[in-house]
Amino acid sequence: MKSAPFTYCRPASVTEACALLAADEDARLIAGGQTLVPMMAMRLARPTALIDIARIPELAFVRREGDHIEIGAATRQAFAEANATVALDLPLLARALPWIGHSAIRNRGTIGGSIANADPAAEIPLVLATLGGAVVVQTPRGRERFAARDFFLGPMTTAIPADGCLVEAHFPVWTHQRIGACFTEISARHGDFAYVSAAAQVALDDNGSCVACALGVGGATAQPTQLAVDLTGARINETTAREKLSVAIETLDMMTDPHASPAYRKRAALALALRALLAARDEALAKRART
Amino acid sequence: MNAPRAFRYISTDRRVREDRRFVVGKGKYIADIAAEAMLHVALVPSQHAAARIVSIDASRALALPGVHGVVDGAELAAACEPLMNGLDTPHVQRYPLAVGATRYMGEWVAAVVAETRAIAEDAAERVDIVYEALPHVIDAEEAYKSSSTPVHPAHGSNVLLDRVFNWGDVDEHFAASDSQLSLRVTWGRNATVPIETFGVLAQWDPWGAVLDVNASIQMPKYADQIARALRLPMNGVRVHYDVDVGGSYGVKRGIKHSVLTGYLARKLNRPVRLLEDRLENMRSGDAHGPERIFDIDVAFNSDGVINSMKMRALDNAGAYAGRAPFQLGKPIGAIVGPYRIKSVHYHAISVTTNKAVEEAVRGFGQSPTNYAIEAMVDRVAEAVGVDRIEVRRRNLIRSDEFPYLIPSGTRYDSGDYHTVVDKVLTHVNWPELVAERDRLRDEGLMAGIGVAACLEPSGGNSSFEPLLNPKNTTTTWMESCRINIDALGDINVAIHTTSSGQGHETLVATAVGEALEIDPARIRVTRPDSLSSLPGNSPVGSRMAIMLGGAAFKAAEKLKDKFRAIGAHRFGCAVDAVNYCDGNLSHGEQSLKWLDVVAIAHRHFHELPPGAEPGLEASFIMQTPTGEALPTPDGRVQMYPCHSFEFHIVLVVIDPELGKPDLRRYVIGHDCGVVINPHIVKGMTLGGIAHGIGAALLEEFVYDADGQMMSQSFMDYLLPSASEIPHVEIVHHCTPSPLTVFGQKGSGESGYLGAPAAVSGAINDAVRALGIRFEKLPIRTTAISDAIAEAKLKGRLP
Numbered sequence A: 001m002k003s004a005p006f007t008y009c010r011p012a013s014v015t016e017a018c019a020l021l022a023a024d025e026d027a028r029l030i031a032g033g034q035t036l037v038p039m040m041a042m043r044l045a046r047p048t049a050l051i052d053i054a055r056i057p058e059l060a061f062v063r064r065e066g067d068h069i070e071i072g073a074a075t076r077q078a079f080a081e082a083n084a085t086v087a088l089d090l091p092l093l094a095r096a097l098p099w100i101g102h103s104a105i106r107n108r109g110t111i112g113g114s115i116a117n118a119d120p121a122a123e124i125p126l127v128l129a130t131l132g133g134a135v136v137v138q139t140p141r142g143r144e145r146f147a148a149r150d151f152f153l154g155p156m157t158t159a160i161p162a163d164g165c166l167v168e169a170h171f172p173v174w175t176h177q178r179i180g181a182c183f184t185e186i187s188a189r190h191g192d193f194a195y196v197s198a199a200a201q202v203a204l205d206d207n208g209s210c211v212a213c214a215l216g217v218g219g220a221t222a223q224p225t226q227l228a229v230d231l232t233g234a235r236i237n238e239t240t241a242r243e244k245l246s247v248a249i250e251t252l253d254m255m256t257d258p259h260a261s262p263a264y265r266k267r268a269a270l271a272l273a274l275r276a277l278l279a280a281r282d283e284a285l286a287k288r289a290r291t
Numbered sequence B: 001m002n003a004p005r006a007f008r009y010i011s012t013d014r015r016v017r018e019d020r021r022f023v024v025g026k027g028k029y030i031a032d033i034a035a036e037a038m039l040h041v042a043l044v045p046s047q048h049a050a051a052r053i054v055s056i057d058a059s060r061a062l063a064l065p066g067v068h069g070v071v072d073g074a075e076l077a078a079a080c081e082p083l084m085n086g087l088d089t090p091h092v093q094r095y096p097l098a099v100g101a102t103r104y105m106g107e108w109v110a111a112v113v114a115e116t117r118a119i120a121e122d123a124a125e126r127v128d129i130v131y132e133a134l135p136h137v138i139d140a141e142e143a144y145k146s147s148s149t150p151v152h153p154a155h156g157s158n159v160l161l162d163r164v165f166n167w168g169d170v171d172e173h174f175a176a177s178d179s180q181l182s183l184r185v186t187w188g189r190n191a192t193v194p195i196e197t198f199g200v201l202a203q204w205d206p207w208g209a210v211l212d213v214n215a216s217i218q219m220p221k222y223a224d225q226i227a228r229a230l231r232l233p234m235n236g237v238r239v240h241y242d243v244d245v246g247g248s249y250g251v252k253r254g255i256k257h258s259v260l261t262g263y264l265a266r267k268l269n270r271p272v273r274l275l276e277d278r279l280e281n282m283r284s285g286d287a288h289g290p291e292r293i294f295d296i297d298v299a300f301n302s303d304g305v306i307n308s309m310k311m312r313a314l315d316n317a318g319a320y321a322g323r324a325p326f327q328l329g330k331p332i333g334a335i336v337g338p339y340r341i342k343s344v345h346y347h348a349i350s351v352t353t354n355k356a357v358e359e360a361v362r363g364f365g366q367s368p369t370n371y372a373i374e375a376m377v378d379r380v381a382e383a384v385g386v387d388r389i390e391v392r393r394r395n396l397i398r399s400d401e402f403p404y405l406i407p408s409g410t411r412y413d414s415g416d417y418h419t420v421v422d423k424v425l426t427h428v429n430w431p432e433l434v435a436e437r438d439r440l441r442d443e444g445l446m447a448g449i450g451v452a453a454c455l456e457p458s459g460g461n462s463s464f465e466p467l468l469n470p471k472n473t474t475t476t477w478m479e480s481c482r483i484n485i486d487a488l489g490d491i492n493v494a495i496h497t498t499s500s501g502q503g504h505e506t507l508v509a510t511a512v513g514e515a516l517e518i519d520p521a522r523i524r525v526t527r528p529d530s531l532s533s534l535p536g537n538s539p540v541g542s543r544m545a546i547m548l549g550g551a552a553f554k555a556a557e558k559l560k561d562k563f564r565a566i567g568a569h570r571f572g573c574a575v576d577a578v579n580y581c582d583g584n585l586s587h588g589e590q591s592l593k594w595l596d597v598v599a600i601a602h603r604h605f606h607e608l609p610p611g612a613e614p615g616l617e618a619s620f621i622m623q624t625p626t627g628e629a630l631p632t633p634d635g636r637v638q639m640y641p642c643h644s645f646e647f648h649i650v651l652v653v654i655d656p657e658l659g660k661p662d663l664r665r666y667v668i669g670h671d672c673g674v675v676i677n678p679h680i681v682k683g684m685t686l687g688g689i690a691h692g693i694g695a696a697l698l699e700e701f702v703y704d705a706d707g708q709m710m711s712q713s714f715m716d717y718l719l720p721s722a723s724e725i726p727h728v729e730i731v732h733h734c735t736p737s738p739l740t741v742f743g744q745k746g747s748g749e750s751g752y753l754g755a756p757a758a759v760s761g762a763i764n765d766a767v768r769a770l771g772i773r774f775e776k777l778p779i780r781t782t783a784i785s786d787a788i789a790e791a792k793l794k795g796r797l798p
């Protein structure tokens, strides 16, 4: 488990990183290395050169920008997990981050690395897809913004061009008074990639009626999937929610692997999405209505 | 009766002395040992389940700077003897590298030696091998058919062992019983998978003509096997025992690695080290455990009393013979578990397949057998409609029946099973536990309680060797200890083996301290190399508390006799009139202090009794308390001497949709006789339970139908982590063994021997109402959910 030989460089800026990438088609960016290093150790990935972006200052930040929060690609997952802005304005991301592996992994793993890696079971991409966020990719030709739904193309495949570096992720911020969020998943062991994960964020009005609702499932399908379920305009009750979720999940094309059958994934997706939704609703209900 | 004696140091709350160096990171593991100018090995694995090796071309590898050599199986076969087989199967030959054909995916075809491990891996990719795929067989039942493709054509079939034993009047007992039932349960292929993979460093000294070997080894007859394979005299192999082994529980056998590395070191005349990486360990290290299908017929009365059992055990040994088939032999010594089953028919079958080679794993086949027995007892309880604990009580051997002779010829030393069961039931508050399970069920969860009672045979002799291989007539499996009191009166104890976490230094210091009445903290324990060692058989078979503890105690007793002789000479009295207390001697008003005796022995020959040797040294080579007789022609044998008992109770809650089992409560009653160090026994028990939970729910080396291994790393071979292991409550009991020096029994396999049965029993209790039964381990979350969903679809809802 020693990687094939490679060269290593640490550029000072994204522009420089993109130029290096463009110059060598077998070069790879490395951020936290929590996916890439094991792949290299098993020689499943064999880049000729590693371009380390983990310490580029312009890539590490969390900031509020209008109706969303922008997170720099090289921001460590652990940093975001402990960040007050994330905790306050992105409750769904805050709930999702602790599910990623173990804390040692989150200390090194980055927000951008997880998104660029696009594992179907990864938590951060699911949050991005569920909330309908976007990412910004820089190439030698400039910067381009992709909506999440146009970005995740399949397992470990994204819209990033060969000479592109993901620089920012944009997570929409909800400004409603009564918001609840829940992230949950099932795996064989704590810290494993999920067989299926589910994310839910809801906003309720003073009467408890749903005014906004975002739902998604991960691990089940080839890319994180935002569920097309509209529950706005009424209180969320379990029976109708289950019906609508069943319909939405029934149409999804489930993955199969030795660990979990498509039937399992479908069953778990429904169960988890419903649990996440109801937990999010209950959290929102527990918040005080304006009097 | 049988009350434990009072001790000074034994059983007291004393630190495990090894722990200090481990917790500060100062253990000396094989990867910490480097030699000057050392070279590194990487292996070229086969990608085929079975293939003929058409050609091997190493020229591109050898052209790489830093590469010192590439060897293949043909070269080794010419220069070495085949590795030792347990059974008399001369045509199932194994060498460290594949010779002519490869027989499982991952098998090593060539070894590359280079300046660094990274260069060796680069070069390994450049060894060009042409294969011609051959037919393969993966499934054990398939392999057992005479029509199957033999993994070793020269052997003629895949059958390594196919033996039927009949102990007692099985037919008569079946005919006389009220009912009978049949079941099949399957134990999945798992192992111990230690954090530290296997590693070995070999150095050849051409001037001394000695091969020096450092290895993370836990292997009986290790030096012998290397010497034989490399055609060296045994005094030409020096194994260093002062290497800390980072986990083993059976699998650190590394014999093929060691022979290969020794060969390379001699050939290249450079120190050579081979450290398996995780892939090499998991797919090619020949360190998988038993994989076994049990078919059982059981005959019982309507009250649940079990009269007789027919068990067929089919074990998938993988591609080579090794010692795997013996893992069907050891359980013969506890084939009826803790129960009074009157007769047994046992059909033991071991077959070769195109899977990695099976090695010893904690319990040496006993845990799978215990799982099968306990699944059977649960089925009997269900059939007669009697509570599972009550059925066990009706069958458990009573304390007044010991020593108890079981049908297969082994005498159990001692036990008090009913009392342990009572203590555990009181501890858990059984009625309350049942009520809690029912409450959880009312909440819509699936809750179940698992129960398992089983034995840990301990004190490892090797009686299964002559039993299964008539050419093997071994009747001793000794262990030894040597004590030397130096010229300043300090105590040095030598042991002659490596340790893989068992705490032998603590064990030996405690035993010697107890005998000499001296604080164990003052006793140094060392490990000379194999050339300076007395004979021994390594820490397997849950034997060291009994065997090494016994040898240490007896050596100390011999030393005390020397003390007394010196005192008698000085005092002018008989030897047994000399009083030994705290290391000092007295007779009436006369006395000799420890240091006075040391001075006489080391400096005052004129004060020694006539004929006495100067100095203060004693050694003891201990024979196992049993195993000195060959098996009877009808296959009865005294297997291990001592029998520890454990009784598990588990409460599990299953999420009915997601299928995930959550172990809410885990209680074990444990009786391993007199405990020498409570911390060590506790650690063994907790670790064993974790291991057993892994075997029950998570761990499996999976192969697909093409013989490709699907779980080659920790991504897919799932070990339980701290999050999956519940808090474990241990209820102690002590029934001393009459066969050992302190009354101790073994505990190195505790927990693991009953946990798989208990956990699977709990899951089956939880899903019973749905008409579901899981009869194959591991029981995966997704499989539980799928089965529940299917049952609900079929309308089997309660």
Ligand SMILES: Cc1cc2nc3c(=O)[nH]c(=O)nc-3n(C[C@H](O)[C@H](O)[C@H](O)COP(=O)(O)OP(=O)(O)OC[C@H]3O[C@@H](n4cnc5c(N)ncnc54)[C@H](O)[C@@H]3O)c2cc1C
Residues within 6 Å of the ligand: A028, A029, A030, A031, A032, A033, A034, A035, A036, A037, A038, A053, A073, A074, A099, A100, A101, A102, A105, A108, A109, A110, A111, A112, A113, A114, A116, A117, A119, A121, A122, A123, A124, A160, A164, A165, A166, A167, A191, A192, A193, A194
């Ligand atoms: C034991 C273990 C358990 C884990 N469990 C989970 C889990 O449960 N859930 C989960 O989501 N993840 C899990 N991970 C993965 C972890 O979250 C990784 O950190 C993450 O997937 C990749 O982030 P990284 O910064 O480490 O990226 P790297 O490993 O450095 O890179 C991953 C890939 O992304 C590319 N890349 C990185 N940054 C950029 C960028 N800015 N622009 C373009 N391409 C880029 C790299 O070239 C590479 O191809 C686990 C990892 C381990 C080792």
